[in-house]
Amino acid sequence: MDDAVRSLSETRATIATARSVVVKIGSSALTSMESGIDLRALNALADAIEARMRAGSDVVVVSSGAVGAGIAPLGLTKRPRDLATKQAAASVGQLALAHAWGTSFARYGRTVGQVLLTADDIARRTQHRNAQSTLDRLRALGAVAIVNENDTVATTELRFGDNDRLAAMVAHLVGADALVLLSDVDGLYDGDPRKGGATLISEVTSPEDLDGVVAGSGGALGTGGMASKLSAARLAADSGVPVLLAAATDAADALTGAGVGTAFAARPTRMSARKFWVRHAADTRGGLHLDAGAVRAVVDRRRSLLPAGITGVDGRFYGGDVVSLFGPDGSPVARGVVAYDSTELGEMLGRSTVELPSELQRPVVHADDLVRL
Numbered sequence: 005m006d007d008a009v010r011s012l013s014e015t016r017a018t019i020a021t022a023r024s025v026v027v028k029i030g031s032s033a034l035t036s037m038e039s040g041i042d043l044r045a046l047n048a049l050a051d052a053i054e055a056r057m058r059a060g061s062d063v064v065v066v067s068s069g070a071v072g073a074g075i076a077p078l079g080l081t082k083r084p085r086d087l088a089t090k091q092a093a094a095s096v097g098q099l100a101l102a103h104a105w106g107t108s109f110a111r112y113g114r115t116v117g118q119v120l121l122t123a124d125d126i127a128r129r130t131q132h133r134n135a136q137s138t139l140d141r142l143r144a145l146g147a148v149a150i151v152n153e154n155d156t157v158a159t160t161e162l163r164f165g166d167n168d169r170l171a172a173m174v175a176h177l178v179g180a181d182a183l184v185l186l187s188d189v190d191g192l193y194d195g196d197p198r199k200g201g202a203t204l205i206s207e208v209t210s211p212e213d214l215d216g217v218v219a220g221s222g223g224a225l226g227t228g229g230m231a232s233k234l235s236a237a238r239l240a241a242d243s244g245v246p247v248l249l250a251a252a253t254d255a256a257d258a259l260t261g262a263g264v265g266t267a268f269a270a271r272p273t274r275m276s277a278r279k280f281w282v283r284h285a286a287d288t289r290g291g292l293h294l295d296a297g298a299v300r301a302v303v304d305r306r307r308s309l310l311p312a313g314i315t316g317v318d319g320r321f322y323g324g325d326v327v328s329l330f331g332p333d334g335s336p337v338a339r340g341v342v343a344y345d346s347t348e349l350g351e352m353l354g355r356s357t358v359e360l361p362s363e364l365q366r367p368v369v370h371a372d373d374l375v376r377l
C-alpha cells in the first residue's frame with residue numbers, strides 16, 4: 005500500500021484499493037439539454053476508468069443520460085415529464101450513449117457491452133442470475149459493461165426509480181468491493197449547496213452522521229437528487245459495500261486515491277446474496293400476520309417462523325415466493341422466503357408442529373431465508 009493510501013481513512017483506503025468497482029455516472033455530469041452528450045466529459049471519465057482497470061481493478065459502469073441525450077436530437081427543449089416521451093427520448097439517447105462509450109473506450113482498444121435492466125429482472129431470481137452471469141462473463145473477457153435501466157420497457161411500477169439504486173443493486177450483484185457515485189456535486193453537504201452556506205461532509209460512518217442533513221432534489225436532468233444517493237449509499241453500505249460520492253470532474257482523483265468527496269463506511273460483514281435479494285430486490289407476493297410471541301422469536305431470537313405463531317395470511321403465493329411478515333399492530337417486521345403455498349397455510353395456522361403431518365413440519369419461513377427490517 006503506498007503512503008497516500010495509508011494516510012486515508014479505512015473506508016477510503018478500501019475504495020482506493022478495491023479489486024472490483026461499480027462506477028455510476030449521473031445525467032447531469034454527462035449530458036446537457038442543449039447539446040446532448042458532453043463528449044469531453046465522457047472521454048475524461050473513460051480515461052479515469054481505463055486507468056483504474058489498468059491498475060488491476062474490474063469496473064462496471066452504470067451510465068445515466070439516455071433521456072438527457074435524447075432531448076436535443078428530438079428537438080425537445082426540456083426534460084419530458086410524461087412516460088411515453090421520456091421513453092422515446094431514452095430510446096434515441098441510449099443508442100447515442102452506448103455508441104459514445106464504445107467509441108471512447110475504443111481509443112484504448114477496449115470493448116464495451118450494453119446491459120439494460122429492469123427492476124423486474126433483479127426481482128426474479130432466474131433473471132437475476134442471468135444478469136449476474138452476463139456481467140461476470142463480460143468482465144472475464146476484459147470488456148466494460150455499460151449498464152442502464154431499460155427505460156423503454158420499464159413502466160412506472162417496474163422502475164428502479166433512479167440509477168443510484170440500480171447502481172447499488174448492481175454492486176451487490178457483481179460482488180463489488182466499492183461503489184463510486186459521480187455527479188455534478190462534489191459530495192454530500194449538510195444542506196442543498198445551491199442555496200449557499202452548506203458544509204461538505206467528508207465521511208459518513210453511522211446513521212447519526214446524517215442527523216440534520218437536508219437532502220434536496222436534483223438538477224434539471226437528474227432524477228432522484230441527493231435523497232436517492234443517500235438511500236443508495238445506505239443500501240450498498242448495508243450490504244457491505246463502501247461508497248464514495250464525488251464530482252464527475254474529480255473522477256481521476258476519486259478512482260485513483262479516493263481522497264475526494266464523501267465516503268460512506270460499509271457494515272463490516274457482507275450480507276449473503278440470498279438475504280440481499282430477499283431484503284432489497286424481490287417483490288413480495290403476500291403477507292403473514294404474526295402474534296407477539298412469533299415476532300419475538302423471529303426478530304429478537306432469530307428463529308425460524310413456525311405455524312403456531314401465525315394468525316393470518318394475505319394474498320395468494322406459492323412456496324419459494326417472498327412474503328412480508330407483519331406484527332400484531334400490522335407493521336412489517338421482516339421478509340422471508342415462504343416454504344408453503346398460501347392455500348396450504350390455511351389449515352396450518354396456529355397449530356403446533358407436532359400436530360401436523362410430517363410433510364408439513366418444515367418451518368414456514370426458515371431463519372436462513374428471513375431478514376429483519
Ligand SMILES: Nc1ncnc2c1ncn2[C@@H]1O[C@H](COP(=O)(O)OP(=O)(O)O)[C@@H](O)[C@H]1O
Nearest residue numbers: 030031032187193195220222223226227229230
Ligand atoms: N444535501 C445535498 N448535498 C449535495 N447535493 C445536494 C444536496 N441536496 C440537493 N443536492 C443536489 O443534488 C444534485 C445531484 O442530484 P442529481 O441531479 O439527481 O444528480 P445525478 O444526475 O448525478 O444523479 C446536485 O446538483 C445538488 O445540487
Ligand SMILES: N[C@@H](CCC(=O)OP(=O)(O)O)C(=O)O
Nearest residue numbers: 031068069070071166167227
Ligand atoms: N435511466 C435514466 C436515468 C435516470 C436517472 O437515475 O438519472 P440520474 O439521477 O441522473 O442518475 C436515463 O438514462 O436517462
